[in-house]
Amino acid sequence: PIENSKDWKLFQTFRYGKDQLQYELPLPDGEYLVELYFIEPWLGIGGGINAKGMRLFDVTINGKTVLNDIDIWNEVGTNAALKKTVKAKVKGGKMIISFPESKSGQSVISAIAVASLKPGIKPAGTSSLISNLACSNCKEQSWLDIGDKQFANGTIRFNSLPSNLFGADWVQLKDKTVSETISFTATTDLDIFLAAKKTVQQPTGGEFTKTEIITDEAGGTALNVYRKRVLKGQSISLQVDQHSLLAFLPVNKMQPAYDLKPVTPYRTNIAIVGNGVTKDSVNGRLCAVVKTNADATMQWPVQTGVADIYSITVKYYYPKQQVVKGKLFLYDAGGNRMMQEDVQFTFTRVGKWNQFTVNTGSQINAGNYVVKLELENGEQLAVSGIEIQ
Secondary structure, eight states: OOBTOSOGGGGSOOEEESTTOEEEEEOOSEEEEEEEEEOOOSTTTTSOOOOTTSSEEEEEETTEEEEEEEOHHHHHOSSBOEEEEEEEEEOSSEEEEEOOOEEESOEEEOEEEEEOOSTTOOOOOOOOSEEEEEOSSEEEEOSOOTTOBSBTTSOOBEEEOOGGGTTOEEEEESOTTOOEEEEEEESSOEEEEEEEETTSOOOTTOEEEEEEEEEOGGGOEEEEEEEEEEOTTOEEEEEEOTTEEEEEEEOOOOOOOGGGSOOEEEEGGGOEEOTTEEEEEETTEEEEEEOOSSOEEEEEEEEESSSBOOEEEEEEEOOSSSOEEEEEEEEETTSOEEEEEEEEEOOOOTTOOEEEEEEOSSOBOSEEEEEEEEEESOTTOEEEEEEEO
């Protein structure tokens, strides 16, 4: 719920940042009235806190400061709409709204409206991510959000969405009872998301994202979310029914927050050890232990669920003062080498563990892989396992 506004949905999303946060609006030269809409989404949640001065930021339009030291909480509190109206001039066909200084916290903004008295001025046309949409029982929608109806003529609503699907474009069926073949052409590179009940077979070519959409049907129905990437100009046809949802987003190369990416450990019990390596207990852990200074190898079969850049963390114990050198490889299911990194192992104090992390450098697809470690002069090195993130 948002105070000071009946348009709650407008304030369910916002952008925030420091000096790199800005908007560039193509507009004819002239004078404009600009409305800026804000909420304080975090500070003061739950009450009992004086958040005055905890978020202070400026707003400029085309380099001129129009708002100085905005303190949303001090003016309206938490989750309440704050509207600021300013005048601005455009020269050079572009209005740049930026947030160059935040004395405390980060700048945050929910919506912008621009008005002009100039006759005949028109807003920029909407730009759809798809063309040639063909279906008899559906409609293209934008800004997917919790609370939206899954079906235009129904009562089922979305209760929970994965964070990346907030604001996505999507296709809404009119009725729950109808199954629909939906076809369209991508106008840009797209990630297509198909959400389906867990009892439905995984779509061909779709990667399971390990996320789900939850509706309020029957007290809470979960839909697994699958992703498929299509290129600009590619046509696609999908079967969507009362147990499904189709959404799409432009391909985004921004990486998710690192600490939110799932970590999968692979311990020594599944490791495949080569000559000169045995499995033994070290510091209370089962490890792959090198017993010789001759060349030694160990490897782990691993699996990735989605196409992404992956990091590989190796955890080890080594009681000697010298440095052990090695190479870490990643091979795909066909034996093709996907990555090769020079690595080294250093002295570890008794009872402690060391680790290092490398990454694949480029995106690898979902599938089965092998991580292989080759060592030289590594006697007494103990590797407790690896983690894939």
